[in-house]
Amino acid sequence: MAKTLPTLALLLSTAAYAQQPLTTAPPSGPAPRPYLTKREPTLTEAQKLALLRQHIKYVFVLFQENRSFDFYFGSYPGAEGLYSKPAAEIPGFTQPLVDTDGTVRTITPFRIPPFITDANGKAVPIYPSDLASVNHSHTAMDAKLNFDSADLSKNDRFALTEEGVTLNSEGKPSKFPSLERKQYGELVMGHLDCDTAPFLWRYADRFTLFDHFFATELGPSTPNAIAMISGQVGETQWMLHPEEVTRPGYPGVPMLADPQPFYGIKKESSGKAKQANDPKTKTNSVNFTFAALPLSFMGQDAKATTATDDDPAADLRDVKEDIEKIAGHPNRATPWGWYQQGYDHEPIDPAGQVTHKSYVSHHNAPAYFGYVANNAGVETHIHGLNDFFEDVAARRLPPNGVFYVRGGYGNIRGLHPLDPNPRLATVFNGNDDHPGYSDSQLSEALLAEEINAITQSPYWAQSAILIAYDESDGLYDHAQPHVRGHGPNKEPLDQGPRIPFLLISPYGNAHAVSHEPAEHSSIIKFVDNLFNLIPLADLPDEQKARAIGVEKFHEKNMGPADDQVEGIGNLFSAFSNARLLGKRPLLPASYAQIPVPEINAFPHYDYKGCSVMNIKPTDANLPNPIPADFNPRPDTTPGNPKSGNWAP
Structure with missing residues (x-):
């Protein structure tokens, strides 16, 4: 991190910045593309900072849930997607799938359309x-990615893992899946x-x-929510407390599942935290005592603030030594806020009451x-979520800061x-984009409102508005993660699958x-740089633990990755x-707004977003191999949509 800042004159005169790889998404037609990024002047990284x-x-940080990159952007022009290379060069593009009669077939990626034609020739809406939600446990993700002995993933067991089937050395299945399990195996691809996620594509097209x-991490939501603020x-x-290691029936560390926080929802009467469950039952997580951004945000006030614990x-x-170092760093406290739907009173709650009905407690990382x-x-x-809208509208935010915003079960509108x-009216009304309870269009509507x-x-x-996701939900993505820790x-612990991110x-x-x-550590690194925070990886207590990781486990990258870990960018390329130099007009607010x-x-x-935005997906002229018995919701609307008597 730079100790001194260059003068403006130096910024204007120096030309040495090695820009991160960046391409311009190709236009899809004759429609004008205003503000197109042209040749950029060069800056050193210190100058850009x-x-x-x-x-x-x-x-x-607009923090969404459970989608893979390929699920939303696998056919986005200019991105490394499902159709960027020949199918044979895309890991896992063709995967085995076992039919209900035990026949081993194959499946390839397909676009989920808004409508299908059933056996009677009728166009049936399938509400994509x-x-x-598919299996996204730590164990399942390890199986889906199918690592070899060198930690290189093949990404070719998404469908089989969803079916709950394995193949023996002769290629024969361990069992015959039910129609429902087979449909889950199809859904994951x-x-x-x-057409179905037009707002996300609009933001991608207009920005980065x-x-x-x-x-x-390879795993579910809680670990990756934690990683969003701790790396x-x-x-x-x-490393420091091996007795707290995760084991069957004990949700310890490293976090591999979705237990509840050690301390539960605050008591509304006192405002203080309470234990929601007896920790001895192991239904809650252990108390997290490692460094995270909320500690760094305390700045020079770290000693005084933690003294009231x-x-x-x-x-x-x-974090005792961490606190000393943070407090001794010449940095004032950095304002921050975590706005999560259902944490306190929301518009859908009765007057004067807090129901927490829309609150997903295991998504609340702090x-x-x-x-x-x-x-x-x-x-x-x-x-709560509505507090965000009220604070922004009333101009109550401090002069700077970092603010995380999350939806949840249901929606405040x-x-x-x-x-x-009608059976699904209270099932898919969530707004954080988590499959199984959220509607993706309600979720992108929340993003647009924010x-x-x-x-x-x-x-x-x-x-800087960051649209981020926690993990992939177990949906197929072909990109191979770089394993840096076990x-x-x-088994591989991190990285997990590729997920969407826009700036x-x-x-x-x-x-x-x-x-x-x-x-996720790139977000932390960006925040570290912007607000001159000591990287979490460089704090003394974390350094002590990292040394144990090297000595006992031969793992050099245990812990936060906002420094000392190769291959973790800082988001400057966006x-x-x-x-920044004032040589090109700023992008106006209207360019980011959706009426x-x-x-x-x-x-x-009306499911015509591609033509409205004049964007041509990379699979537009390719066959769409949607399975004949595909069902987007095998559990809540069972059966075969093409049968002619399916009730969505």
Whole structure:
């Protein structure tokens, strides 16, 4: 990290910045593409950082759930997708699938359409925005990626793992799957495009899409939510406290599953944290005591802030030296907020009551850290979703800061999923994009509402908006993660599969695809750089744990990856040098906005988003090998949509 900032004169005169790989997404037709990124002036990384610190004061992380990159952007022009190379060069493009009679067939990626033609020749809507959730446990993800002895993934067991079937050395299946399990095996290979996810494609087209952004861990939501703010899933705590290692029936560290936070939801009467369940039952996570951004954000106030912790002996045991170093760094506290639907009162709650009905507690990453959840002064940084809209509208945000925004079960606007089946009205009405309970169009509508709120405020002019995901839900992606660490079972722990990531800013590159290697730690690295924080990886208690990892396990990358780990980008490639230097007009707020009537008109663009935006997916002229018995929701709407009597 640069200790001194170059002068503006030096910024204007030096030309040495090695820009991260960046391509311009090719236009799909004659429609004009304003603000197209052209040849960029060069800057050193230090110069670019100085300009970013000058111009970007707000980082908004719009944190979504459970989609792979290929699921949403596998056919996006200019990105490394499913059709960028010949099928034989795409890992896992053709996979085995076992039929209900035991016949071993193959399956390849296919686009999930809005309608199919049934046995009677009738166009049947199958509502591809409402999909079942597939297996995304740590064990399942390891099986789906199918690593060899050198930690290189083949990515060719997504369908079989979903079916719960293995093949022996002769290629014979271990069992015959039911129709439902076979349909899950098919679902995992499906993907959407700009017809069903037009808002996401619109943001990708107008700003910067990252096509090499990976989840931190092979596994479910909680670990990757934790990684969003810590760059790890508890490896350093495991090194320092081996007795707390994850094992059957004990959700310890490193985090591999979705247990509840050690401290539960705050008591509404006192405002203090409480234990939701007896930790002795092991239904809750262990108390997380390793460093995360909420600790770094304390800055010079770290000693005074942590001094008010309700149980410092337990909550601060592994960050005592970290606190000393953070407090001694010449940095004021960095404002931050975690806005999550259902955490406190929401518009859908009765007046004066907090029901938490839409709250997904295992998505609330800060709540897993005792020095946040068990300190009333720190816990106040956690809010409900509607608080975000109110704070932005009332201009209550501080002069700078980092703000995370999450949806959850249901939605605070009382919207309903596209599928009119009354049984599903309260099943797919979530808005955080998690398959199984969220509707993807309701979810992208929430993103649009959040982005509109920011762009209609003074914060837009100094903002970087990050659309991030936690993990892939177990949906197929062909990109091979770079394994840099292993868990207690000696199997790969991180990285996980590739996931979507977009960056929106008035200083951003337009119509760009960045090939910069990135993951959740890249977000932390970006925040570290922007707000001059000591990288988590460089804090003394984390360094101590990393040394144990090297000595005992021969693992050099245990812990946070915001420094000292190769191949972790800093997201700088999303920003235009010319715009930062004032040599090109900034992207206006209107360019990021989606009109409210378009947000509230479902389905968005009547499933014609590609033609509306004049974008041609890379599979547009290819056959679409959708399976004959495909069902997007094998559990909630069972049967075969092509049968002629399927009720969606």
